[in-house]
Amino acid sequence: MAELIRSTYGEALMMRKSYGEALVALGAAREDVVALSADVSNSDFSNMFEAAYPNRFFNVGIAEPAMVDVAVGLAKNGYVPFCNTFAFLFATRALEMIRTHLCYGEANVKLAATYAGLSDSFDGPTHQETTDLAILRSLPNMTIVVPADHLAIARLLPQIAAWKGPVYFRLCRNEVPQIYTDDYLPEIGKGIIVQDGVDLTIITCGVMVARCLAAAKVLEAKGIHPRIVDMHTIKPIDRELILRCAAETGALVTVEEHNILGGLGGAVAEVAGEDCPVPVMRVGVADRFAETGPYNDLLDNYGLSMNDIVSAAEKALLRKNR
Amino acid sequence: MTTIETAVKNSVYPYGVKHSPEMVADLSQRANAYRINVLRMVYNRKSGHIGGAFSAAEILTALFFHQMKLDPARPDWEDRDHLIFSKGHACAMLYTVMAHRGFFPVDELMTFRGFNSRLQGHPEPQRTPGVEVPAGPLGHGIAIGAGMALAARMKSAHNKTYVILGDGEINSGVIWEGAMVAAKFGLDNLTAILDYNGVQQTGTTSKVMPTEPIVDKWLSFGWHVIEIHGHNTLQVLEALDRADEVHGKPVMIVARTTKGKGVSFMENNSYWHGSSPTDAQFAAALAELEEEVALWQN
Numbered sequence: 001m002a003e004l005i006r007s008t009y010g011e012a013l014m015m016r017k018s019y020g021e022a023l024v025a026l027g028a029a030r031e032d033v034v035a036l037s038a039d040v041s042n043s044d045f046s047n048m049f050e051a052a053y054p055n056r057f058f059n060v061g062i063a064e065p066a067m068v069d070v071a072v073g074l075a076k077n078g079y080v081p082f083c084n085t086f087a088f089l090f091a092t093r094a095l096e097m098i099r100t101h102l103c104y105g106e107a108n109v110k111l112a113a114t115y116a117g118l119s120d121s122f123d124g125p126t127h128q129e130t131t132d133l134a135i136l137r138s139l140p141n142m143t144i145v146v147p148a149d150h151l152a153i154a155r156l157l158p159q160i161a162a163w164k165g166p167v168y169f170r171l172c173r174n175e176v177p178q179i180y181t182d183d184y185l186p187e188i189g190k191g192i193i194v195q196d197g198v199d200l201t202i203i204t205c206g207v208m209v210a211r212c213l214a215a216a217k218v219l220e221a222k223g224i225h226p227r228i229v230d231m232h233t234i235k236p237i238d239r240e241l242i243l244r245c246a247a248e249t250g251a252l253v254t255v256e257e258h259n260i261l262g263g264l265g266g267a268v269a270e271v272a273g274e275d276c277p278v279p280v281m282r283v284g285v286a287d288r289f290a291e292t293g294p295y296n297d298l299l300d301n302y303g304l305s306m307n308d309i310v311s312a313a314e315k316a317l318l319r320k321n322r
Numbered sequence: 323m324t325t326i327e328t329a330v331k332n333s334v335y336p337y338g339v340k341h342s343p344e345m346v347a348d349l350s351q352r353a354n355a356y357r358i359n360v361l362r363m364v365y366n367r368k369s370g371h372i373g374g375a376f377s378a379a380e381i382l383t384a385l386f387f388h389q390m391k392l393d394p395a396r397p398d399w400e401d402r403d404h405l406i407f408s409k410g411h412a413c414a415m416l417y418t419v420m421a422h423r424g425f426f427p428v429d430e431l432m433t434f435r436g437f438n439s440r441l442q443g444h445p446e447p448q449r450t451p452g453v454e455v456p457a458g459p460l461g462h463g464i465a466i467g468a469g470m471a472l473a474a475r476m477k478s479a480h481n482k483t484y485v486i487l488g489d490g491e492i493n494s495g496v497i498w499e500g501a502m503v504a505a506k507f508g509l510d511n512l513t514a515i516l517d518y519n520g521v522q523q524t525g526t527t528s529k530v531m532p533t534e535p536i537v538d539k540w541l542s543f544g545w546h547v548i549e550i551h552g553h554n555t556l557q558v559l560e561a562l563d564r565a566d567e568v569h570g571k572p573v574m575i576v577a578r579t580t581k582g583k584g585v586s587f588m589e590n591n592s593y594w595h596g597s598s599p600t601d602a603q604f605a606a607a608l609a610e611l612e613e614e615v616a617l618w619q620n
Contacts, residue, residue, distance in 0.1 A: 034476075058472065058507070066465040066499035073469020073483075076404075076454055079476070081469075096459055097496075101466070105447060105456040 003183050004194050008213040010149075012175035015207075016114050018150040019171055020045030022157040023082065023112075024052045033161055034074055036060060038067045038085040043173075044114045046084040064089045068097035072107040080108060080161050086120070087113035087170060091132035102166035103139040110160055111168045117207070117257030118290050118298040119173035125289040134262025136168050137235050144234040145188060146170045148209040151180045152232060159188050170206065172257075174295050177210045186230075191238040193245075197227035200316050201245035203268050204255040205231050208304065212255050215309035226253075226313055237267045239275075246276040251320035253281045253312045257304060260284035279319035281312040332422050335388045341559045349387060350555045351618035352422070353379040357584050358611050359418040363434040365604045369443070370435060373594040374488055375415035377519040377552070377579040382407075382419040384558040385484060394424035397452040403481055404470050406455055408463025409488030409517060410444040411596070417441050417450070425452040461494025463487055464514060468504040471512040471572075482566075485514040490522025493531045498543065504572040505544030512572040513565040514545075517552065519581035523595045540574040552577025585610050 027033050027049055034056040041047035041059065050057040060067045064085055071081035083090070090098065090113045101107045113132065120127040136142050145160060145167060147153045153171075160167045167188075186192060194209065195216060204212045209230050216226050227249055231238065246252055252272055254265035265282030272280055283303060290302045299305065331352075335345050357376050364370035386392070390403040407416045414434060421428045426440065433439035440449045444458030455466055463485040470483040491497065504512055518536065520527050527533050540547045546568045550557040558577065565573040581595070582588030585607040599607060 055476070060499070060503045061506075063496075063499035063503070065496040066468075066503055069462050069465030069496065069500065070469035070472065070503055072455065072462075073466040073471070074473045075469075076466075077470050077473030077477070077481075079473055097462065100456055100459050101462065107455070 003181055004192070005213060006179055006181045008177070008179065008210055008217070010178040012177050013150045015150070015153070015172040015174065015176045016043070016045045018153045019112060019114065020048035022154045023049045025154070026157055026161055027053045027056065029158065030080065030161055032078065032080050034058070034079045034081050036067050036071050036081055036083045038062055038064045038089065040085055044084045044112065046112070064094040065097050068094045068109065069101065071109040072097070072101040072105070075108045080110065082110045082112050084112045084114070086127060087116035087129035087132050088127060090168070091129060091135045095135065098166070099139055103141045106141060106165060108164065109166050111166070112171060113168055114171040115173040116170045117172065118302065119295060121295040121298050122292055124292040128290055130257070130259045130285045130290070132168070132170065133234055133256070133258045133264065134266065137262065137267065141165055142235060143167045143188065144170065146206040146232055146234060148206055148230055148232065149176055149179050151178065151184055152186060155184065155186055156188065156232065163188055172207050176207050179210050179213065186232050189233050189236050189238060191229050191231040191233070191241040193227060194230050195228040197225040198249060199225045200251035200253060200313055200320065201227040201229055201249045202253045202255060202309070202313060203229045203231050203242065203245070203264065205234065205264055206257060208255045208257055211304065211306065212309060215306050215313070218306060218310050219313055224313065224317060231264060234264055234267060237271060239271050242268055242271045243276045246272045246278045251279045251316040253283060253309070253316050255283040255304070255309055257299070258284050259287055260303070261287055279316045281316045283308050283312045332424070333387070337389060337391060341556060346556045346559070347618060349383050350380065351615060353383040353555065354584060354611060354615045354618060356383065356415060356418045356422070358608065358615070359431055360414040361599070361604065361607055361611065363414050363418070363431055364598050366432055367435040368598045370414050370598060371411045371596050372414070373521065373581040373588060373591070374409055374412035374517065374519065376583045376585070376588070377581050378409070378412055378415050378486060378517050379583070380553050380555050380558050381486060381515050381517060381577055382415055384555060384562065386419045386423045388559060389562045390484065392423070394452065397425060401481060404454055404483040406457065406463045406467050406483070406485045407445055408457050408485055409460065409491055410457025412488070413445050413457070416445065420452055426450070460488065460491040461496040464497050464504060465500030467512050467514065468500055468507070468509055471504070471509040472507060474511055475509070481511070483512050485512070487514055487516050488522070489516060489518045489520065489527050489533060490530070492516070492533060501540070501543045501545065508570045509572045510569050513562070513575065514572065515575045515577055517579050518576050519579040521581040521590055521592050521595070523592060525592050536576055540576070544571060545574045546571045547574045547576060549576045550578070552579035553583055584614055
């Protein structure tokens, strides 16, 4: 198992640039891939696709609802459109388009939602997005994928293009450590045990995978051996893996850069509560808006510090053994 | 079935044929007869939208029986022209016209809005053969149409894209986002028809949300605008032809229509946006529509 992990704090790469590179590679592999922009292409790095394939790139202006609808038309006529903008603009401003045409109408449109979580830290709560997983998870036919690092993006993006139906691809704005080795082979819909353990399971996604791996070291020093799961697909959630981890380790902790309501923690609690009730502790933002500041300071102060993860694990273990 | 309804023949006048007086009279008469189907559908279910369905009768009839390249046996045919019926609430008329065009049996119309029906309360592509995108939440048509038109252009395909909008619908902001996108990309393979009946759910458009000067609005957004009387079938047919001749710009046909057209007590009355008739109202409306059809037959 250990060969999956390069280093908990491997060399950091700008995640949105990793996305831009992966999108260009995808454009080379598939001529039916087109990209749409709501005029933030030098923020989301879809401008890399524009430079490579100017005839397959459409800037519709600062008009996110129209961007999603134009993509619906392109998808209906055989293209695989990738819409690009900030996560909050998809999840809140363009939500009705997503719900009516992507989910109900089954339009094959992909949403690359960057600046998710608290990662647009200095722009503040107007631009941060900690509610998108809950909002989008409630929509039938939606698929939600959250990559953890550079390699995860490169491996998942072609699958997203090939996936039948809409996908919400949740991306971080900032530099994130490269944690995976070349042996990391994610498949949409299947969580991955990235580190095995017996005492409890920490289920996480995205940038938090690296933090959980670091927290695991702290726990191990205390004689606690957590299993770590990279649940890169939030929907459809990997029920089988959740139930297996619940049965085998007896306690679950979820860690997500999202409100503790309705996201990964909600999904895991729903599955475990119905079919294998064990203690579940949710680590995340405590149902409030954050503020402006350095990214790591926000994570540390809004519920996602190393200590938050460690103490949730200890609490889950106490309840398991009670 | 009355003799008038069974008298409706489903002749298709292929794209390009001359608009003969016989063809115009036939399509006009059928548009009127289709109003009877819509009346029966809404009366039967005690649910549906009559007013905006009646105002779109001639427009839909002209598109489906002449202008659009379609094959009912292949609803997903790659070479078909596209239609987004963006004012989806008025779909009783869309379904009626599509049924007579052969997309599904005319008998099925009476299942409209019922449980397990292929004819949902608002258009749904998964259930209804030939319907391409959902509609109902208003405002999507222009932007989706722009995407379809962009796709056709990238493929160098000749498919045209038509969008039918309500006038209340253009209160929605995304209409104007889409209008700018279509103009930016010079989508001359996109034609929108505004069913400009002047009445929306709670009153006249002039009272609810003034839309005039409507022609200037679309002109200023970079569209080519054609203004017509939307119940005059010949004008509808000619406007669609003229739209084909426009280059470098999307086309807006402002079709001046009457909400509830054909039934005196329904015309220009917002009550008939979404109300269903009583038995007496049904009988009175039916009599008026049958009289109108008979006039065309003579």
